[in-house]
Amino acid sequence: xxxxxxxxxxxxxxxxxxxxxxxxxxxxxxxxxxxxxxxxxxxxxxxxxxxxxxxxxxxxxxxxxxxxxxxxxxxxxxxxxxxxxxxxxxxxxxxxxxxxxxxxxxxxxxxxxxxxxxxxxxxxxxxxxxxxxxxxxxxxxxxxxxxxxxxxxxxxxxxxxxxxxxxxxxxxxxxxxxxxxxxxxxxxxxxxxxxxxxxxxxxxxxxxxxxxxxxxxxxxxxxxxxxxxxxxxxxxxxxxxx
Numbered sequence: 001x002x003x004x005x006x007x008x009x010x011x012x013x014x015x016x017x018x019x020x021x022x023x024x025x026x027x028x029x030x031x032x033x034x035x036x037x038x039x040x041x042x043x044x045x046x047x048x049x050x051x052x053x054x055x056x057x058x059x060x061x062x063x064x065x066x067x068x069x070x071x072x073x074x075x076x077x078x079x080x081x082x083x084x085x086x087x088x089x090x091x092x093x094x095x096x097x098x099x100x101x102x103x104x105x106x107x108x109x110x111x112x113x114x115x116x117x118x119x120x121x122x123x124x125x126x127x128x129x130x131x132x133x134x135x136x137x138x139x140x141x142x143x144x145x146x147x148x149x150x151x152x153x154x155x156x157x158x159x160x161x162x163x164x165x166x167x168x169x170x171x172x173x174x175x176x177x178x179x180x181x182x183x184x185x186x187x188x189x190x191x192x193x194x195x196x197x198x199x200x201x202x203x204x205x206x207x208x209x210x211x212x213x214x215x216x217x218x219x220x221x222x223x224x225x226x227x228x229x230x231x232x233x234x235x236x237x238x239x240x241x242x
Contacts, residue, residue, distance in 0.1 A: 005232055008163055009171040010034040010181050013221050021225075030164050034180040037063050037130070038155040041071050050149050051078060054126040056116070059084040060109050060137060062092035064128045067153040069096035083116055083125070085109065087196075087219030107219060108198050113140035123147065132156040132176050134199060160184040169194055169228050175203035182207045192231055194224045 009031040012018065021029045047068065051057060057080060059065050065084070080101040084093050090105050104119065106112035113136065116122055124147035127138060131152050138148045158180035169192040172178050178200060187193065192212045195201035201215045214231055216223035 004028045005169070005228075006165055006167045007169050007171070007228065008165075008167040010177045011171070011173040017221060017225075028165060032159075032161045034159055034161065034177040035174065036157045036159045038157060039067055039070075040131075040153050040155055041067070042151055042153050044071060046151065047071060050126045050151055051080070054124040054147070054149050055122045056081040056083055056103065056125045058082075058112070058116070058125050058127045058137065059089050059093060059129075060112070060133065061085075061130060062088040063154055064130060065089060065092035065096055068128050071153075081122075083112055085112060085219060089219075109134055109137040110140060113137045116141060116146065117144050124149065126151065128153055130154045130156050134175065136199070158183060167191055168232070171224050171228075172196065172200050172204060175200055178203040178207065187211070192228070194227050196220075196224060 004026050006028040007021070007030075009029075010033075012031045012033055013021070018029075018031060021027060059068075059082065080097050081103045082093055082097065082101045083104045084090050084102060086105045086107050090102065093102055104112070104115045106115050116125065117140070123145075125141065127133075127148050127150045129150060129152060131154070133152075138150065141148050156176045158176070160180045160183050163185055166188065168190075170181070170187055171194045172181070173196045190212075192214060193204050195204055195213060195215045197219050198215060201213050204211055204213050214227050216227050
């Protein structure tokens with residue numbers, strides 16, 4: 001009888017963390033990317049126009065940050081004012097544009113929209129996003145009279161796979177990955193779904209109201225493992241780092 005805790009991640013974790021977990025004898029861990037990102041490089045003049053004509057930049061994904069940074073005009077020395085989600089997106093902004101470029105962060109898109117509205121200093125924003133972006137942020141901003149210039153800089157394609165074992169817990173990082181997972185898999189009764197944030201948790205509830213869903217305390221891979229640890233009372237993250 002399998003006594004190990006069986007964890008599956010719908011996104012490949014950072015390599016050091018993944019290796020540490022896979023080395024644990026009391027865990028059975030597997031991972032696969034359930035979505036594929038397709039770059040849609042914008043023209044540098046389009047980037048320059050949109051950031052010149054708007055009062056702030058908005059990011060809700062780390063991949064969008066990387067895509068913008070890769071195509072950012074080399075001669076552009078404009079001071080960037082960036083609103084972004086916390087966790088991996090914020091880390092990507094710091095790596096690409098520096099921490100001083102960030103003027104506001106939030107844990108989820110709807111809260112980020114409310115923050116922009118509350119500041120009352122940004123009548124227009126440039127939203128760099130993927131083709132599967134959620135409606136919450138642009139919808140809330142436009143309802144409050146804020147102009148949202150969207151530039152789609154990557155496409156998201158499902159990349160479903162069958163599970164190599166029956167898991168005790170499945171980690172989900174985005175609504176797109178949730179849809180891709182359920183197109184081929186049924187977690188079954190008793191399986192715990194770990195969501196990186198409220199938006200992903202909502203996507204899980206859309207698939208089944210009977211799922212056991214836990215949201216991470218913050219949008220980070222470590223926080224998702226901490227949530228699993230608390231639920232199953234196993235010190236996964238602490239012991240993985242030893």
